[in-house]
Amino acid sequence: MADVQSIISKLKELYPDALCALDYQRDYELLISVRLSAQCTDARVNMVTPALFAKYSSLDAFAEADPADIEKMIHSCGFFHHKAKDIVAACRMIRDEFHGVVPDRMEDLLRIPGVGRKTANLILGDIFGKEAYVCDTHCIRITGLLGLTDGSKDPLKVEMQLREVIPPEESSDFCHRMVLHGRAVCIARRPNCAACALAPYCKHAQEKIP
Numbered sequence: 001m002a003d004v005q006s007i008i009s010k011l012k013e014l015y016p017d018a019l020c021a022l023d024y025q026r027d028y029e030l031l032i033s034v035r036l037s038a039q040c041t042d043a044r045v046n047m048v049t050p051a052l053f054a055k056y057s058s059l060d061a062f063a064e065a066d067p068a069d070i071e072k073m074i075h076s077c078g079f080f081h082h083k084a085k086d087i088v089a090a091c092r093m094i095r096d097e098f099h100g101v102v103p104d105r106m107e108d109l110l111r112i113p114g115v116g117r118k119t120a121n122l123i124l125g126d127i128f129g130k131e132a133y134v135c136d137t138h139c140i141r142i143t144g145l146l147g148l149t150d151g152s153k154d155p156l157k158v159e160m161q162l163r164e165v166i167p168p169e170e171s172s173d174f175c176h177r178m179v180l181h182g183r184a185v186c187i188a189r190r191p192n193c194a195a196c197a198l199a200p201y202c203k204h205a206q207e208k209i210p
Helices: 004-014 027-036 043-055 059-063 068-075 080-097 117-126 135-144 155-165 168-184 203-208
Strands: none
Touching: 027 043, 027 059, 027 080, 027 117, 043 068, 059 080, 059 155, 059 168, 068 080, 117 168, 135 155, 135 168, 135 203, 155 168
């Protein structure tokens, strides 16, 4: 088994500020931004949302919006038709069923249109400070290389495996740091093992050493 505590400690040294890469001010704005980030970069989402959040400056404004108008503003994020439809439906549900407040329970979050476990976990961790195992592509890939998981590409399976090895209080920050490390060093298709501070604790890196 990988040296979990050493990995967590080294990640804290490398990335002391374990922050979400998406820009937002309100809880529902994070939910919207995560929906927009599907098959899209966080950088692109952050270019689109300032104007979007300025035009629709409240939850009610989004709930009453015409999806076709939102589509025009989020077009560059891809899959704009489905995303716009989900954004309006999600905001209506939050307003009408959750009294205008993004819920803090996994089972409630998963009822919201466009919200899957990745989004729900991110909301729970970043908004409510709860345990949150956000299994995005970086987290899935790197935890497999490290040997923390069995290399599965199934997000739910990876999440369940991480719940067994990553302490709940470390979970949210750990997943954010996986994203940062995946962008900086352990890049998909060409992980820079020679320059990786996690190499001494990484199953993949150790197997590459003659």
